[in-house]
Amino acid sequence: MKPPIRIAITGATGQICYSLLFRIAAGDMLGKDQPVILQLHDISEALPLFDGIVMELLDCAFPLLTDIITTDNPKTAFNNVDLAILVGARPRSENMERKDLLKANGPIFVEQGRALDEAAKRNVKILVVGNPANTNAYIAMKNAPNLKPDNFSAMLRLDHNRALSQVAQKLSQPISRVKKMIVWGNHSGTQYPDLSHAMVGDEKVISLIKDSAWIEDYFLPTIQRRGMTIIEARHGKSSAASAANAIINHMHDWIFGTKDNDWVSMGIPSDGSYGIAEGVIYGFPVTCHTGKYAIVEGLELDSTSKEKLQKSYQELIEERDAVQHLLN
Ligand code: NAX
Numbered sequence: 001m002k003p004p005i006r007i008a009i010t011g012a013t014g015q016i017c018y019s020l021l022f023r024i025a026a027g028d029m030l031g032k033d034q035p036v037i038l039q040l041h042d043i044s045e046a047l048p049l050f051d052g053i054v055m056e057l058l059d060c061a062f063p064l065l066t067d068i069i070t071t072d073n074p075k076t077a078f079n080n081v082d083l084a085i086l087v088g089a090r091p092r093s094e095n096m097e098r099k100d101l102l103k104a105n106g107p108i109f110v111e112q113g114r115a116l117d118e119a120a121k122r123n124v125k126i127l128v129v130g131n132p133a134n135t136n137a138y139i140a141m142k143n144a145p146n147l148k149p150d151n152f153s154a155m156l157r158l159d160h161n162r163a164l165s166q167v168a169q170k171l172s173q174p175i176s177r178v179k180k181m182i183v184w185g186n187h188s189g190t191q192y193p194d195l196s197h198a199m200v201g202d203e204k205v206i207s208l209i210k211d212s213a214w215i216e217d218y219f220l221p222t223i224q225r226r227g228m229t230i231i232e233a234r235h236g237k238s239s240a241a242s243a244a245n246a247i248i249n250h251m252h253d254w255i256f257g258t259k260d261n262d263w264v265s266m267g268i269p270s271d272g273s274y275g276i277a278e279g280v281i282y283g284f285p286v287t288c289h290t291g292k293y294a295i296v297e298g299l300e301l302d303s304t305s306k307e308k309l310q311k312s313y314q315e316l317i318e319e320r321d322a323v324q325h326l327l328n
Helices: 015-025 044-059 074-078 098-119 133-142 157-170 212-224 226-233 241-256 303-322
Strands: 005-010 036-041 065-071 083-086 125-128 152-154 182-184 192-194 264-269 281-289 292-295
Touching: 005 015, 005 074, 015 036, 015 044, 015 241, 036 044, 036 074, 044 065, 065 074, 074 098, 083 098, 083 241, 098 133, 098 303, 125 133, 125 241, 133 152, 133 264, 133 281, 133 303, 152 281, 157 182, 157 192, 157 212, 157 241, 157 264, 182 264, 182 303, 192 212, 192 303, 212 226, 241 264, 241 281, 264 292, 281 303
Parallel strands: 005 036, 005 083, 036 065, 083 125, 125 152
Antiparallel strands: 152 264, 182 192, 182 281, 264 281, 281 292
C-alpha cells in the first residue's frame, strides 16, 4: 500500500464539500490505490456539523480513507499537507456587491495563506475555490512568502467544463473529442471562454459552428452567466456537484498530467505571458507534466480576443488594488 496523501479541505461542512469529500475518499481524484487522510476545516460555529459528515464517511467504509481530522484551526488543518483545497468562504448574499464580497472574504485568505506558509509541505498544491477565487488565491499567495507562486492555483475548471459541454452538445459530438478549450481571465462575468483554438478531431470548432451569432449571443453569455443560472434553477443554491467534479479534475490533471495534444484552463500566477502582469492569478490554457503546470505559449490572438483578455485583466487589477492592505 502507498503511504497516505494528506489533503486539507476548508469549508468542509458546506454544500460543495458534501459532494467532494466522498468522491475523494472513493479514489476519484488520486486513484483507487492511493490512501488519503482528510484534514477538514470549518469555522467554529460549523464544527457540530462535522458529526454527521464524519459518521457518513465512516459508514461508506472507504478502503482508502485512512484518517479524518476535523478542526477550526487552519494550522492544524494544513499541518504537513500535500494538497490544500480552499473552498470555505462567505457566500455572496443578495444585494452584496463584488467589492463587499472581497472585503468579507479577503481576511480569510490572509489567515489561511499564513497558516499554509507555516504548516504545509513545501511542495503543497493549493487550489482556491472560494470566491472571488482568483483574488483570494492572490491574497493567500502574498501571505505565504516561504511558498513558491507555483504552489498556488485558482479554479477555472468548472467554466472550462461548461464550455466543453456546450460545444459537444451543439456539434452532437462526444465530450472526449472536444479539445483545446480555453477560459481566460477571472472566474467572474468578465471571463473569456475562447473557441478560437478549440478542435473536434482534426477540425476547428469555429469552422464547424457555422453561425458565429451562436458564439457571441449564446455560447459566451451562457458560460459567463452559468453560475447565476444554476442558482436560479436550484432556488438559491449554487453549483455544488459540478464544482466538486471540477475540483477533482483540476487536482487530478495537475498531479497526473494533462492529455497529449490537449490542455486545460487553470487560474495560475502569470509569468507575464499574453500581456498579463507577472503574479496576477489569471485563467490560462496550461499543460501539466510531472506535477508542474506551464502556460501554453505562442497562441495567436485576434484583436477581439486581446480586448476580452484585457477586460478581465483590468477587473483583476481593480480587485488587487482593493485588497492592497491585505497583501504582505
Ligand atoms: P457553502 O455556503 O455551502 O459553504 C461555505 C463554507 O465555508 C461553509 O461551510 C462555511 O462555514 C465556510 N466558511 C464561512 N466563513 C468562513 C471563514 N471565515 N473561514 C473558513 N470557512 C468559512 O458554499 P459552497 O456552495 O460550498 O461554496 C463555497 C465557495 O465556492 C463559495 O465562495 C462559492 O462562491 C465558491 N464557488 C466557486 C466556484 C469556482 O468555480 N471557483 C464554483 C462553485 C462555487 O460557486
